[in-house]
Amino acid sequence: MINKLMQLGLAAAIALGGASFATTAAAQDCTTKIGAVLPTSVDWGKPIAATAQYAVDLANEAGGVAGCQVEMVLRDTQVDPKVGVDAAKALVDLDGVQVLLGAVSSGVSMPILTSVTVPAGVLQMSCCSSSTAFTGLAEEGKTGGLFYRTFATSGVQAAVGAMVARDQGYNSVAILYKNDDWGQDIGSLVAKDFEALGIEVTSSVAINDGQPSYRAEVTEALQGNPEAIYMAIYPKEGISVVREWISLGGTQNMIVANALKSDEFRDNVGMQYLGNMIGTDTASPRTDSAAAFVDQYTARFDGPPNGPGLANSYDATMITLLAMEAAGEGATGADIAAKIAMVTDPEGTPVSADAAGFAAAKEILAGGGTVQYQGATGNVRFDANGDVSAPAVTWGFSDAGIEELSYISLEDVDAFMASVK
Amino acid sequence: MIGLISYLVFFTTIAAILSIAVLGLNLHWGNTGLFNGGVVAFFGAGAYGTLILGGTPQSGHLGGYELPYLIALTGGMVIAGFMAWAVGILTLRLRHDYLAIATFGVAVAFENLMRNATGLAGGATGIRGFERPLRSALGDGFTYNVLFLIFVLILLAATYLFLERLIRSPFGRMLRAIREDEVAAQSLGKSPSRVRLTAFITGSVIMGLAGGLYGTFYAFISPQDVLPILTFQIWAMLIVGGAGNNKGAIMGAFLIWAAWTASGWALSRFAPLDVQLYTGSIQFVLIGSVIVGMLLWRPQGLFPEKLVVSQAARPK
Numbered sequence: 234m235i236n237k238l239m240q241l242g243l244a245a246a247i248a249l250g251g252a253s254f255a256t257t258a259a260a261q262d263c264t265t266k267i268g269a270v271l272p273t274s275v276d277w278g279k280p281i282a283a284t285a286q287y288a289v290d291l292a293n294e295a296g297g298v299a300g301c302q303v304e305m306v307l308r309d310t311q312v313d314p315k316v317g318v319d320a321a322k323a324l325v326d327l328d329g330v331q332v333l334l335g336a337v338s339s340g341v342s343m344p345i346l347t348s349v350t351v352p353a354g355v356l357q358m359s360c361c362s363s364s365t366a367f368t369g370l371a372e373e374g375k376t377g378g379l380f381y382r383t384f385a386t387s388g389v390q391a392a393v394g395a396m397v398a399r400d401q402g403y404n405s406v407a408i409l410y411k412n413d414d415w416g417q418d419i420g421s422l423v424a425k426d427f428e429a430l431g432i433e434v435t436s437s438v439a440i441n442d443g444q445p446s447y448r449a450e451v452t453e454a455l456q457g458n459p460e461a462i463y464m465a466i467y468p469k470e471g472i473s474v475v476r477e478w479i480s481l482g483g484t485q486n487m488i489v490a491n492a493l494k495s496d497e498f499r500d501n502v503g504m505q506y507l508g509n510m511i512g513t514d515t516a517s518p519r520t521d522s523a524a525a526f527v528d529q530y531t532a533r534f535d536g537p538p539n540g541p542g543l544a545n546s547y548d549a550t551m552i553t554l555l556a557m558e559a560a561g562e563g564a565t566g567a568d569i570a571a572k573i574a575m576v577t578d579p580e581g582t583p584v585s586a587d588a589a590g591f592a593a594a595k596e597i598l599a600g601g602g603t604v605q606y607q608g609a610t611g612n613v614r615f616d617a618n619g620d621v622s623a624p625a626v627t628w629g630f631s632d633a634g635i636e637e638l639s640y641i642s643l644e645d646v647d648a649f650m651a652s653v654k
Numbered sequence: 655m656i657g658l659i660s661y662l663v664f665f666t667t668i669a670a671i672l673s674i675a676v677l678g679l680n681l682h683w684g685n686t687g688l689f690n691g692g693v694v695a696f697f698g699a700g701a702y703g704t705l706i707l708g709g710t711p712q713s714g715h716l717g718g719y720e721l722p723y724l725i726a727l728t729g730g731m732v733i734a735g736f737m738a739w740a741v742g743i744l745t746l747r748l749r750h751d752y753l754a755i756a757t758f759g760v761a762v763a764f765e766n767l768m769r770n771a772t773g774l775a776g777g778a779t780g781i782r783g784f785e786r787p788l789r790s791a792l793g794d795g796f797t798y799n800v801l802f803l804i805f806v807l808i809l810l811a812a813t814y815l816f817l818e819r820l821i822r823s824p825f826g827r828m829l830r831a832i833r834e835d836e837v838a839a840q841s842l843g844k845s846p847s848r849v850r851l852t853a854f855i856t857g858s859v860i861m862g863l864a865g866g867l868y869g870t871f872y873a874f875i876s877p878q879d880v881l882p883i884l885t886f887q888i889w890a891m892l893i894v895g896g897a898g899n900n901k902g903a904i905m906g907a908f909l910i911w912a913a914w915t916a917s918g919w920a921l922s923r924f925a926p927l928d929v930q931l932y933t934g935s936i937q938f939v940l941i942g943s944v945i946v947g948m949l950l951w952r953p954q955g956l957f958p959e960k961l962v963v964s965q966a967a968r969p970k
Binding site: 273279307308312315316318320322323325326327329339343366375413417418439441 | 657658660661664665668712766769770772777778779780782783795798799871872873874876877878879881883884914915918919922923932933935937938
């Protein structure tokens with residue numbers, strides 16, 4: 234009975250699909266909806282959503298995807314898992330989207346994945362969720378190959394942080410990490426890497442958000458007289474922490490993760506204390522397409538892409554759209570997910586991350602070829618778990634702003650990570 | 655069409671789960687006058703308890719006992735009850751706003767404990783890897799969601815009937831007596847502290863049930879699910895629905911959750927493109943206005959409490 238119903242449904246779907254194909258081929262004015270669940274009610278969430286929309290606009294400029302214009306339906310998660318999951322479910326069920334961009338917080342992305350996108354067979358592409366829990370879920374085979382993210386797992390930054398400590402010759406390091414999934418992940422990963430390199434970790438201290446003072450935490454980190462300090466915290470807390478750290482006589486040898494890459498942090502702490510600070514980041518690789526993204530973005534939004542996750546959001550959207558193009562019309566989420574390898578193929582024809590590159594990619598895909606998307610975060614390549622590795626940079630503050638110190642290519646990062654495993 | 659039904663099933667499931675939590679709060683506040691500002695702690699205890707007891711083994715933290723689902727769910731409720739017992743003994747001597755502040759503190763402490771105690775509950779990453787009951791037999795799709803909804807609705811109905819009986823029983827009259835005038839009740843030989851503790855634990859166990867169902871439905875729980883905003887949402891549902899009325903509590907849960915989700919949907923659909931990025935903020939303003947308006951013009955809620963002296967005197 235059920236079989237019969239399914240057959241009937243399948244027949245109807247095929248008929249409908251055929252019908253819609255016929256009309257679109259004639260009219261060329263159809264729209265395909267894609268869903269986005271992003272925290273637009275939070276200040277740093279808005280630019281991430283605006284960047285995703287910008288990528289969609291560029292694809293539309295290049296003639297859309299699979300013969301249709303793309304409409305991105307954006308829903309707010311309010312950083313509340315319930316709200317995010319409901320929004321995702323509404324997008325999947327009511328708007329019938331086959332791909333979903335989002336979410337940012339791992340605590341929102343995860344329930345969306347387990348209760349909405351995997352059961353419905355919808356592709357979920359997150360720009361910014363960094364939790365290692367997704368890797369674990371993928372290894373257990375519970376993501377069904379439907380989850381991808383363009384945000385390098387915290388492993389990359391942790392490894393580069395440890396590499397910096399080794400190169401600087403520090404023998405003991407104290408770790409301060411933001412007390413959320415990102416911070417806990419990176420804090421424990423970097424501690425492992427330090428130990429693998431024979432660097433002593435004198436203490437590992439959690440920094441909670443929004444405290445008026447961090448004297449207790451800083452005092453704890455000072456014990457054991459570390460030669461350097463590693464920080465994976467956000468600017469607001471970072472400012473108070475570093476001020477108290479220095480006022481209590483802590484070392485100025487600092488290694489920080491990308492979250493502190495902000496002018497606000499530099500200005501509020503004071504340049505004279507930050508001369509020995511070295512930051513790590515995964516974005517901005519040495520490709521023309523990355524530079525092109527910065528130029529494009531600057532022209533479009535009257536300022537460079539300085540917020541967190543912008544390049545990742547752009548690449549997440551672009552790769553999704555390219556995969557939709559490759560999968561053709563009426564493709565399901567699983568079909569589209571299967572095509573992601575085809576648009577991020579290291580052997581494929583390189584295409585740039587703009588409207589012209591998109592148009593070029595469309596032609597190559599139409600001819601049966603594969604492309605290598607060279608994006609805002611470099612040549613994105615997913616591993617079997619949908620995770621990306623990324624090239625890394627180290628950076629520091631100067632009077633002029635943020636300056637890059639060195640560039641570590643993807644190969645070097647991968648080799649180093651393998652060596653500390 | 656299938657999509658709409660599928661979404662409605664999903665929506666109703668969440669709203670029904672939240673209704674159960676609101677019913678628990680109604681026993682606390684509506685019937686006993688206990689200002690519980692830490693709903694989320696008991697909700698969370700149920701959710702964490704269920705997932706720890708019923709989940710698959712995960713490295714790095716407690717759990718993965720893979721108990722049969724109903725035992726895990728009951729276990730979650732028992733954990734919520736135990737927590738309520740401990741919290742109750744410590745705080746129930748407090749009245750009104752003092753109790754609210756103390757329980758709010760408990761909720762914040764609970765969230766921080768879950769966030770930091772990586773060995774206990776996975777820390778900020780949360781607990782994943784829970785196999786939803788009967789999933790292998792029923793698959794992941796629409797059928798499963800419908801059956802789960804029926805399961806939740808049965809539990810909602812059971813909770814509702816239980817509470818209706820409870821408040822019509824002599825015990826229920828005693829609750830109201832204590833709520834209205836504690837000294838008078840004491841002078842009649844009742845023990846307000848015991849009765850209050852019993853009511854507090856009972857309501858918290860109901861919240862734990864809601865939490866357990868919530869964790870089951872998402873197959874995931876993290877500290878982000880137990881932020882104070884949930885306490886606020888559940889309170890808003892009770893206030894709009896009508897404190898002291900179980901029907902009101904359920905209606906309030908459905909209405910507020912519908913308003914919360916429908917406003918997001920409507921804004922994403924009808925708001926002009928450049929306003930789209932601000933829909934989140936607009937939504938907060940809209941929902942805040944509804945609650946303020948409700949408090950100004952109909953503070954007793956949509957379904958006010960029906961005061962009856964005894965069952966015999968109930969209006970026919």
